[in-house]
Every structure is written in C-alpha cells, then in structure tokens.
Amino acid sequence: MKYFITITALTGILFAGLAQRAQAADFCPAGLFLKAVGGNDTQNNNTLFGFTLNAGAPKTVSNAILAFETQMGWYSATLPSVSIGPTTRHFIDRDGTHRATQAWASPVMYLRFPQPVSLMNAFLLGANGQACPPLPRWALMPKSRDPATVADPQYIDRTTLAPQTSDVVLTPKPAKPFYNTNCAQPFRSAAVKTAVPPEYSEDSALHGAHGTSQVLVRINADGSLAEATLFQSSGEFVLDEATLKAARETTYQSAVAYCQPVPGSYLFKSTFQY
DSSP states (O other): OEEEEEEEEEOTTTTTTGGGSOOSOOSSSOEEEEEETTSSOSSSSEEEEEEEEEESSOEEEOSOEEEEEETTEEEEEEOOOEEEEEEEEEEEETTSOEEEEEEEEOOOEEEEEEEEEOEEEEEEEOBTTBOOOOOOOGGGSOOOSSOSEEEOTTSOOGGGSOOOTTSOEEOOEEEOOSSOOOSSOSOBOOEEEEOOOOOOOHHHHHTTOOEEEEEEEEEOTTSOEEEEEEEEOOSOHHHHHHHHHHHHHSEEEOEEETTEEEOEEEEEEEEEEO
16 A cells, blocks of 8 residues: 655635634634635735634634735734634535535625735734734745645635625724844745654555545644644544544644744645555
8 A cells, every 4th residue: 555645734814614623722713714805816906805704613703903914015904893603614525525514704704905905914913812823924835736625616605705785894004014024034834844654554455445534733833733633534444543643743843924933734634545
C-alpha cells in the first residue's frame, strides 16, 4: 500500500466551512467569512461585500470591531450585538456524495465602502473583550489545488447577493493602521517542521483498505498542537486512526502576521492506495 500526505494551511475566510466544527481550542470568539457581492473574489475593486460571523458553538458577539487592510489604507467598522445560531453547510465530496454538516453562523450582513477597495486582509477585533489574532494576508496563504470537499453549488451563498431592506449594512470608515510591518519578516506562511507518516497494519493492506482521511489540526501561536480532530473519514476506521495519530505527532511552525506569531488551522490529509 502507498500513502500520500498533504498538509494545507487554512483561513477562516476561505475555509469557513471547516471552522464550523465545535473546537476546544477557540482562538477567537468568531471568524469572519466575507465575499464581494456579485462574485467570489474579495480582492478585486468592490464597494459592497457580504459577510457572516462563524463560530464553533452558538453565542452572542458584542463590542467587536471589524478591521480591513486595503490598497487604499486601513478601514474599520463597529459591529452591533450579533447572535450566532445553528445553520447547515452543504458540501460535495470528491466522489460526488452530498454531505450536510451542522454549523453556527450569524445572519448575513453587509459592508458598503465609501469607494471601491481591494481587500488585502480582514478580521475581527476585541469581540467580548477577547482580541482575535491577526491573519496572514490572504494572498500569502496556500490554497489546496485539489480539494476533497467543495461547497455544494445548489445552495446559494447569500453573501454574494445584494442586501434586502431589512439587512444590516455597515459603512467602514478610514482608520489608523491596527498593526505594523516593521520587522524583517512581517508575514510567513505556516509550515510543517517534521511530517510523521501514518502507520497502518499489514492486515489493512491485505483486506484492501483504502481511501482519504482528513484531519483538522489546530496549532497554537508557539507552534504547539492545540488539537486534531477527524474532519472527513476514509470509511476505514484503521486508516482514520493512523492519520489522526500521524497528525498529532507531526510538528508544525506557526504563521506570522504583522510581525506576530499567530495560531492557525491546517488540513492534514492522508491518501492510502495500492
């Protein structure tokens, strides 16, 4: 049997569906999922953006600020008290199977900038007294070229639709920079120090066990493991357990954002095949 390991760094913006799982390691009261209205690209010049707050459990977020780094400088907007409640995310696995997962998100809200902007970064600050760590700039984050799970296109993403009269629309205002880049390496993508290969028994190979296991790994700002949980099963218990064990024994290097080490999430995938 052969195996292949892929480890992909994730962001709350691009992989919000993964972040919906309830996690013991809650680095931030809420993540920010944001898209340009009328399209999926958050980096082209746009005035109107839709967004939701996402968390691992139901909660109320208050006293929070949204911070935006754009090509035109920094902007900020103050959030009203927002309730995060249950919702359902719909995915299509690589084999074409539909999968629905429990998630927690706020109602869709909107941002209307005073002029078109290209967003370099966006994150939540000071929610319920807990500051969320800054994110690496989106353009620096690696993206999976062959995702095993994608959003089901049959279910419309409301963040890309124009707001209704009852929807909350915030107007970001110019702000002083929230963070600086005055260091030798202000941004660094997360990396693996030493990847540990999964161990599987000879009996598994003899019985034809195969498939892809995906483990959601969460790393502290110092690079230590916060937790590792199974995100998608291969259908074979022994292979899932081997991937979990390997992900937990692998050592990681945290990302750096605005000269600060920051926590992050990683998708550790093992594919077993003959």
